[in-house]
Amino acid sequence: xxxxxxxxxxxxxxxxxxxxxxxxxxxxxxxxxxxxxxxxxxxxxxxxxxxxxxxxxxxxxxxxxxxxxxxxxxxxxxxxxxxxxxxxxxxxxxxxxxxxxxxxxxxxxxxxxxxxxxxxxxxxxxxxxxxxxxxxxxxxxxxxxxxxxxxxxxxxxxxxxxxxxxxxxxxxxxxxxxxxxxxxxxxxxxxxxxxxxxxxxxxxxxxxxxxxxxxxxxxxxxxxxxxxxxxxxxxxxxxxxxxxxxxxxxxxxxxxxxxxxxxxxxxxxxxxxxxxxxxxxxxxxxxxxxxxxxxxxxxxxxxxxxxxxxxxxxxxxxxxxxxxxxxxxxxxxxxxxxxxxxxxxxxxxxxxxxxxxxxxxxxxxxxxxxxxxxxxxxxxxxxxxxxxxxxxxxxxxxxxxxxxxxxxxxxxxxxxxxxxxx
Numbered sequence: 001x002x003x004x005x006x007x008x009x010x011x012x013x014x015x016x017x018x019x020x021x022x023x024x025x026x027x028x029x030x031x032x033x034x035x036x037x038x039x040x041x042x043x044x045x046x047x048x049x050x051x052x053x054x055x056x057x058x059x060x061x062x063x064x065x066x067x068x069x070x071x072x073x074x075x076x077x078x079x080x081x082x083x084x085x086x087x088x089x090x091x092x093x094x095x096x097x098x099x100x101x102x103x104x105x106x107x108x109x110x111x112x113x114x115x116x117x118x119x120x121x122x123x124x125x126x127x128x129x130x131x132x133x134x135x136x137x138x139x140x141x142x143x144x145x146x147x148x149x150x151x152x153x154x155x156x157x158x159x160x161x162x163x164x165x166x167x168x169x170x171x172x173x174x175x176x177x178x179x180x181x182x183x184x185x186x187x188x189x190x191x192x193x194x195x196x197x198x199x200x201x202x203x204x205x206x207x208x209x210x211x212x213x214x215x216x217x218x219x220x221x222x223x224x225x226x227x228x229x230x231x232x233x234x235x236x237x238x239x240x241x242x243x244x245x246x247x248x249x250x251x252x253x254x255x256x257x258x259x260x261x262x263x264x265x266x267x268x269x270x271x272x273x274x275x276x277x278x279x280x281x282x283x284x285x286x287x288x289x290x291x292x293x294x295x296x297x298x299x300x301x302x303x304x305x306x307x308x309x310x311x312x313x314x315x316x317x318x319x320x321x322x323x324x325x326x327x328x329x330x331x332x333x334x335x336x337x338x339x340x341x342x343x344x345x346x347x348x349x350x351x352x353x354x355x356x357x358x359x360x361x362x363x364x365x366x367x368x369x370x371x372x373x374x375x376x377x378x379x380x381x382x383x384x385x386x387x388x389x390x391x392x393x394x395x396x397x398x399x400x401x402x403x404x405x406x407x408x409x410x411x412x413x414x415x416x417x418x419x420x421x422x
Contacts, residue, residue: 012119012123013059013060013063014060014144015119015143015144015147016056016059016068016071016116016119016120016123017056017057017059017060018056018143018144018147018148019112019113019115019116019119019147020052020053020055020056020059020071020075020112020116021052021053021056022112022147022148022150022151023052023075023078023109023112023113023116023151024048024049024050024051024052024053024055024056025049025053025151025155026049026105026108026109026112026151026154026155027045027046027048027049027052027109028045028046028049028050028053029155030045030105031045031046031049038093040093041093048078051074052074052075055067055070055071055074059071065124068120068123068124069120069124071116071120072116072117072120072121072124075113075114075116075117075120076117078113079110079113079114079117082106082109082110085100086100086102104154105154105155108150108151108153108154109154111150112147112150112151115147199401200395200399200400200401200402201259201400201401201402201403202260202392202401204401204403205259205260205261205389205390205401206347206389207260207261207325207346207347207371207389207390208325208326208327208346208347208366208369209325209326209327209328210323210324210325210326210389212323213321213323213385213387213388213389214321215321215385216319216320216321218318218319218321222318222319223318223319225318225319226317226318226319226386229279229284229317229318230372230374230379230386232281232284232285233284233287233304233372233374233375234374234375234376235285236284236285236287236290236304237290237301237304237374237375237376240290240301241300241301242292242297242298242299242300242301243263243265243292243294243295243296243297243298243299244297244298246265246290246292246301247265247297249267250267251265251266251267251289251290252265252266252267252337252338252339252340253265253295253339253340253413254266254289254339254340254342255340255341255342255345255346255413256295256342256409256412256413256414256415256416257294257295257414257415257416257417258345258346258394258403258416259394259395259396259400259401259402259403259416259417260390260391260392260394260395260401261291261346261371261390261391261394262291262292262293262294262302262303262391262394263291263292263293263294263295263299263415264289264290264291264292264305265289265290265291265292266288266289266290266305266340267286267288267289268288269286271283271285271286272286272287272288272307273288273307273308273309273367274286274306274307274308274309274310274314275308275309275310276308276310276314277308277309277310277313277314277315277316277368278314278315278316279306279314279315279316279317279318283306284306287304287305287306287307287372288305288306288307288369289304289305289307290303290304290305291303291304291305291371291375293394294415295414295415300375300377301375301378302373302375302378302391302393302394303371303372303373303374303375303378303391304371304372304374304375305369305370305371305372306369306370306372307367307368307369308324308367308368308369309367309368310367310368313368314368314370316370317370317372317387321385321386321387322370322372322386322387323370323387324368324369324370325368325369325370325389326365326366326367326368326369327346327347327363327365327366327369328349328364328365328366329349329350329351329362329363329364330342330346330362330363330366331343331344331350331354331355331358331360331361331362331363332360332361332362332363333358333359333360333361334360334361341360341410341413342360342409343355343358343359343360343409343410344358344406344409344410345406345409345416348406350362358410370387371387371388371389371390371391372386372387373385373386373387373388373391374386378391378393381393396415396417396418396419397417397419398418398419400418400419402417402418402419403416403417403418404416404417404418
């Protein structure tokens with residue numbers, strides 16, 4: 001293979017090494033966060049990273065076609081594994097069956113690997129073209145520099161921070177015998193509060209599986225589109241200003257009042273399920289649930305929870321800031337009047353046996369959902385984004401977020417606050 005064996009092939013080998021080395025460095029940088037999620041996944045990232053670094057060294061010092069074949073096959077395998085986890089989800093492990101979200105860091109890695117596959121294929125099967133590429137030293141040098149810059153930008157991007165949690169949508173580790181182990185969330189509505197000596201229970205709040213919530217500044221056109229959408233949600237607030245009004249319009253309680261999350265009153269119909277995941281006017285006028293500051297008839301509207309039956313995370317609202325979530329192993333107990341009790345809460349996994357003992361039924365995986373804190377009076381808190389995980393003004397009566405023990409929730413269907421709803 002003249003383009004690899006001759007001196008003219010050295011630039012080509014350097015570019016292959018740059019692609020493999022950049023992908024390997026990214027894989028190794030992501031090992032800690034993936035190891036924290038699932039040890040086997042962390043090991044897989046480490047193996048992939050070290051393989052790519054070793055291959056980069058070997059391709060610079062060896063000129064064997066078998067080495068190119070190995071690199072091509074391995075990187076096709078890596079890309080294939082990524083594609084499966086982003087479409088059907090991993091076939092096994094704690095995230096089995098759940099499609100992960102794509103982010104800049106993993107898209108960059110896939111791009112590097114696909115470029116390596118293409119270049120190795122050219123060198124193997126089109127040696128004349130490969131030799132011509134290998135003779136273009138300035139072009140190869142510039143391309144290798146671009147590879148380094150792109151990898152560095154990806155590693156410095158927000159998507160690289162806590163990447164495993166964000167791509168897996170904040171998956172938990174399962175549940176314990178009391179169905180209360182849940183899963184730890186890194187993203188809180190008010191991180192500053194957790195840094196103080198006493199966060200009043202704020203850090204214990206969680207709201208489903210989702211990727212990282214990062215409020216990005218929108219351009220003027222996107223912001224105008226979002227403002228128009230949020231204006232429609234305020235029409236819904238005006239039509240349902242209180243719990244009494246919502247119940248008169250067919251909404252029924254879903255679970256108790258949760259600190260930080262409020263009391264949900266839902267209505268299930270074709271418009272509320274929004275199969276397409278596009279937030280047009282019809283979808284905006286039909287949230288699955290309206291969120292209230294309590295369960296009293298006079299309790300005021302605070303926000304909304306929209307739902308979509310989309311197979312993947314919905315397109316949703318204008319801009320990238322509406323981070324959708326879902327829940328697993330929800331225990332739902334349907335009442336004759338249309339209300340729904342959640343004996344173990346909206347974010348505590350339970351077994352079939354536990355749920356049956358409580359008189360409920362298991363929902364293995366919920367559809368996609370998003371909270372929207374756009375109701376007048378609740379949309380101006382600087383610590384809470386429009387699509388924040390929780391709202392810090394939805395406290396318990398003593399201003400804290402402390403909840404009753406999980407084993408008492410089934411007996412408190414109006415509020416699980418230790419001191420009652422605010």
